[in-house]
Amino acid sequence: MTKVMVVDDEIDVRKMLDLMMKNEGYDTEMAEDGSDFLEKVDSFNPDIVTLDVMMPGPTTVEILEKLKKKKSKPKVMLLTVVRFDGDEKKIFEQGNVVDYIKKPFDIDVLMDAVKKHE
Amino acid sequence: MDKTSEKDRISEMIDAIMRVARGDYSAQIERSGRDDDLDSLAVGINMMSNDIERDITERKKAEEKIREQNIQLKKLDELKTAFLNVTSHELRTPMTSIKGYVQMLLNQILGGLSDEQRQGLDVILRNTNRLDGLIQDILDVSRLESGTMKFIPKKTDIDTLVGQTVETMQASAGRKEITINADIEADVPGLIVDELRIKQVMTNLLNNAIKFSPDGTIINVKARKEKNDILFEIQDFGRGIPKDKQDKVFETFYQVDSGEDRKFGGAGLGLAVSKGIVVSHGGRIWVESREGKGSTFSFTLPLKPVKDVEGRFKAIDMFGLEKTEEEEND
Numbered sequence: 001m002t003k004v005m006v007v008d009d010e011i012d013v014r015k016m017l018d019l020m021m022k023n024e025g026y027d028t029e030m031a032e033d034g035s036d037f038l039e040k041v042d043s044f045n046p047d048i049v050t051l052d053v054m055m056p057g058p059t060t061v062e063i064l065e066k067l068k069k070k071k072s073k074p075k076v077m078l079l080t081v082v083r084f085d086g087d088e089k090k091i092f093e094q095g096n097v098v099d100y101i102k103k104p105f106d107i108d109v110l111m112d113a114v115k116k117h118e
Numbered sequence: 119m120d121k122t123s124e125k126d127r128i129s130e131m132i133d134a135i136m137r138v139a140r141g142d143y144s145a146q147i148e149r150s151g152r153d154d155d156l157d158s159l160a161v162g163i164n165m166m167s168n169d170i171e172r173d174i175t176e177r178k179k180a181e182e183k184i185r186e187q188n189i190q191l192k193k194l195d196e197l198k199t200a201f202l203n204v205t206s207h208e209l210r211t212p213m214t215s216i217k218g219y220v221q222m223l224l225n226q227i228l229g230g231l232s233d234e235q236r237q238g239l240d241v242i243l244r245n246t247n248r249l250d251g252l253i254q255d256i257l258d259v260s261r262l263e264s265g266t267m268k269f270i271p272k273k274t275d276i277d278t279l280v281g282q283t284v285e286t287m288q289a290s291a292g293r294k295e296i297t298i299n300a301d302i303e304a305d306v307p308g309l310i311v312d313e314l315r316i317k318q319v320m321t322n323l324l325n326n327a328i329k330f331s332p333d334g335t336i337i338n339v340k341a342r343k344e345k346n347d348i349l350f351e352i353q354d355f356g357r358g359i360p361k362d363k364q365d366k367v368f369e370t371f372y373q374v375d376s377g378e379d380r381k382f383g384g385a386g387l388g389l390a391v392s393k394g395i396v397v398s399h400g401g402r403i404w405v406e407s408r409e410g411k412g413s414t415f416s417f418t419l420p421l422k423p424v425k426d427v428e429g430r431f432k433a434i435d436m437f438g439l440e441k442t443e444e445e446e447n448d
Contacts, residue, residue, distance in 0.1 A: 012215040020218070023227050054207060081210040082203075103210055104217040104250055107225065 002118050003027045005046035005074065007037045009055040013103075017050055017079075024111060034058040038066050046074045048117055050101075053080035053091075060091055067096075075117045079103055127156050134163050143171035195264060202260050209253050217246045255387035259370055262394035269312040269398060271423060276306045276341050276348060279313060283320040284339060287328065295334045298324070303342035310423040315395045319403075322388035323352040323415045330356035330413070347401065347418035355412040364405050368393040392417070400424035 004026040008014040014030050021028045029044040031037035033055045041049075053060050064076065078091070078100040091097060098117050101110050127150065134145040145167045147160040220243045222228055224236065231239070261267035284300050291298050320339075327337045331354045338353040359367060366372050370390040396403040400420045407413035 010211055010215070013211065013218070016215055016218045016222075020222065020227075023222075081207050081214075104214040104246070107218065107221040 001025070001027045002048065003029070003044065003046040004114065005029045005031060005037065005041065005044055005049045007031045007034070007049060007055075008052040008079070009033050010052075013052070020107065020111065021114070024114070026114075034060075034063040038063065038070070041067065041072045041074070042070055045072045048077060048114060049074045050077050050079050050114075053078050053082070064091065064097065077101060077113060077117065079105070124156065127160070131156075131159060131163055134167070138163075138167050138170065143167045143174065198260070199264060199266065202257055206253055206257050210250070213246055213250055217243065217250075220246065252387075255391055258391045258394070259387055262391065262398070267394070267398070269315060271310050271312050271399075273308055274311050274313045274316070275308050277302050279317060280320065280339060280341055280350075283317050283324065287321065287324045290325075291328050291337070294328065294331065296328055296331050297336045298339060299336055300339045302340070306341055306343055306348060307421060309348060309419055309421065311399055311419055312395075316399070316419070319392040319395050319417065320350070320352070322392045323417075326388065326415070327352050327354035327356070327413075330354060332356065343421070344418070346421050348421065349416060349418050351414055351416045353412065353414040358409040358411050358413055359405060359407040360409055361407075364407055367405060368403065 004021045006014055006017040006021065006028060007030075008017060009032055011032075014032065018028050018030050029040060029046065031040050034057045037049070037051070038058075051060065051063065058066070060078070067074075067076070073096060075096050075098045078097060080100060081103045099113050101113060127147075130147055134147050137145040146164050149160050150157050220239050223231070224239050224243065258267065280300055280302055284298050287298060324337070324339070331337060335355045337355075338351070340349075340351040340353075342349055368389045369386075371386045372390075393403050396417045396419070400423070401418045403415070403417040405413055405415050
């Protein structure tokens with residue numbers, strides 16, 4: 001079964017994403033910020049991670065840097081309220097970022113993207 | 119008068135003038151007390167250096183004041199940008215949960231729905247999207263105006279761009295039984311533009327066309343090569359725009375008829391944002407309209423992309439400030 005890890009500091013968004021993934025039959029795990037994610041990632045060993053951009057604690061670039069040193073090599077989908085451009089482009093050069101979804105998102109767009117990278 | 123002291127005085131004066139010329143305005147010549155031409159010259163040089171010194175001091179003070187004001191304005195601008203960024207984040211985060219759960223409910227993931235429940239949720243979803251669009255527009259206007267909007271130009275196929283945009287608008291056109299006809303000239307060349315931003319322009323124009331079209335009418339979307347540009351046209355057969363208001367529709371927060379427009383929704387930002395995006399790409403945007411007959415919104419994009427897309431929008435006069443200045447000068 002495909003394993004999806006949901007990383008978001010907003011509890012409502014986190015639980016909602018978790019529910020969406022469970023409903024599609026994915027095995028899920030949640031993390032409330034970058035540090036929490038990095039702590040849990042190796043033991044859960046997800047195939048896909050939905051990673052919120054702009055959380056308290058380590059920045060997205062720092063999280064992706066540290067993820068490189070982990071055993072687990074999940075595909076990373078970024079969820080963000082801002083459109084990526086300019087400096088943020090360098091985020092994509094880090095680690096296994098495969099996609100980004102703008103928030104608020106269409107459920108179909110999100111689930112299609114997850115399926116594509118499954 | 120003895121020749122030596124006369125010579126000395128002249129060289130003293132030359133020395134003083136040279137000091138002034140080099141920017142030392144403290145140069146003063148001691149007066150001889152003799153009532154002669156050289157003494158008048160000395161008085162003149164003293165007055166000149168005093169006057170220049172006073173002028174320069176005043177100018178420096180004024181410059182310092184402007185510099186301080188600039189720093190203040192920059193701080194204010196940074197504060198505004200930070201405020202907008204935080205606001206957009208704080209507004210969008212709750213909207214993410216609202217939109218997500220409404221969609222889950224609508225997809226009946228969380229249980230079956232009655233028709234009334236479905237209709238209610240449709241309204242919530244539509245209005246959530248409207249709010250999101252509004253936040254986006256406010257941010258875009260602010261970015262265009264402050265020169266911080268980022269563009270990512272890349273090779274874009276016009277047929278695909280227009281086709282995809284029309285496709286996403288079919289649902290809202292369908293609700294009013296409006297038909298959108300797309301007529302793209304064969305072999306229309308591709309452009310190097312920020313595809314998402316140009317789609318945003320087309321979406322804005324199509325949205326307006328749908329909003330102001332009577333039920334069951336048609337909207338024509340055309341794209342063709344014209345000289346050094348690609349010309350895009352969106353034609354509707356709606357209520358049209360009075361002649362005196364045709365230029366104003368591209369201004370921020372402008373609504374042709376505030377009462378009517380409020381009924382249709384929208385804050386009067388879409389066209390201002392569209393203008394900013396088109397002008398940034400080196401194009402033009404305008405409207406031709408006859409009241410009661412309909413409107414055609416047109417915009418061009420140059421075949422040869424402008425070099426400095428991101429630099430250009432800094433020159434855009436989003437709020438008509440330059441015009442006001444000109445008018446003041448008249």
